[in-house]
Amino acid sequence: MAVEVLTTANGRAKTALSHAHAARWREARAAGTPLPIGRANPPMQPSRPERPELLPPRDVPRRRTGSPQGRIALLHALAHIELNAVDLHWDIIARFTDTEMPLGFYDDWVKSADEESKHFNLLCDCLEAVGSHYGALPAHAFMWRAAEDTADDLLGRLAVVPMVLEARGLDVTPGMIEIFTKADEPAATDALKVIYAEEVGHVAYGVKWFNWLCGRDGLDPKEVFHGLVRRYFRGALKPPFNEEKRAEAGLPPDFYWPLAEEVAEAPGTAAFR
Numbered sequence: 711m712a713v714e715v716l717t718t719a720n721g722r723a724k725t726a727l728s729h730a731h732a733a734r735w736r737e738a739r740a741a742g743t744p745l746p747i748g749r750a751n752p753p754m755q756p757s758r759p760e761r762p763e764l765l766p767p768r769d770v771p772r773r774r775t776g777s778p779q780g781r782i783a784l785l786h787a788l789a790h791i792e793l794n795a796v797d798l799h800w801d802i803i804a805r806f807t808d809t810e811m812p813l814g815f816y817d818d819w820v821k822s823a824d825e826e827s828k829h830f831n832l833l834c835d836c837l838e839a840v841g842s843h844y845g846a847l848p849a850h851a852f853m854w855r856a857a858e859d860t861a862d863d864l865l866g867r868l869a870v871v872p873m874v875l876e877a878r879g880l881d882v883t884p885g886m887i888e889i890f891t892k893a894d895e896p897a898a899t900d901a902l903k904v905i906y907a908e909e910v911g912h913v914a915y916g917v918k919w920f921n922w923l924c925g926r927d928g929l930d931p932k933e934v935f936h937g938l939v940r941r942y943f944r945g946a947l948k949p950p951f952n953e954e955k956r957a958e959a960g961l962p963p964d965f966y967w968p969l970a971e972e973v974a975e976a977p978g979t980a981a982f983r
């Protein structure tokens with residue numbers, strides 16, 4: 711089921727399938743007859759539509775969010791992130807089945823993938839309401855690199871994707887909500903509020919399973935986290951941090967602050983500003 715989502719190119723079709731599979735998983739769990747986990751070979755790159763054109767981050771034009779065009783560009787960039795997130799969550803489900811995990815691991819990522827699918831569609835609705843659509847603008851090609859770099863390292867994947875990238879989303883989303891509120895664009899404001907509320911859960915799932923795996927092997931989670939982020943993220947984390955929401959997700963300050971200032975900003979981190 712995960713590979714089916716990953717190999718579907720069209721965004722609306724990918725997310726429809728994602729919703730359908732998540733519902734099937736949930737129903738089977740509720741009935742006490744969970745679906746077998748199985749084995750599969752997820753593709754190294756998920757299928758994507760022909761548009762948007764994918765460019766290196768530095769070649770993606772930046773627009774000021776003070777103009778309607780700039781806000782469309784921001785919504786487009788966010789829709790692109792959400793579509794990547796759909797694939798990232800199904801990828802973690804399919805890629806690491808060699809590591810035996812409690813069923814709750816799969817519950818959490820199925821729920822996350824289901825929510826990302828909703829986020830993508832909410833943002834597409836906003837774009838379409840103002841005469842644009844996902845694919846109308848270029849997007850950056852950087853996002854999948856975190857998945858490729860950690861394709862054989864479950865702890866590394868958890869460290870970089872939910873605990874760094876999705877936690878970064880918690881830092882920047884309040885500012886975006888303010889942009890759309892000030893511009894009096896209620897549909898986009900509401901979509902971002904839904905996203906903001908649900909992303910806390912995705913970070914929390916990352917923290918939960920990261921700690922669980924470290925605990926299983928008698929490792930110190932904080933030390934392991936620092937090592938993995940330095941290895942795979944290749945750049946400093948960028949303050950200011952949303953300490954409140956990070957705490958809500960179970961991410962303590964001594965996990966992220968030591969990674970904040972020690973390295974000069976590396977190429978690539980700009981994509982998540």
Ligand SMILES: [Fe+2]
Pocket residue numbers: 792795825826829905909
């Ligand atoms: Fe999301």
Ligand SMILES: [Fe+2]
Pocket residue numbers: 795822826876909912
């Ligand atoms: Fe997320």
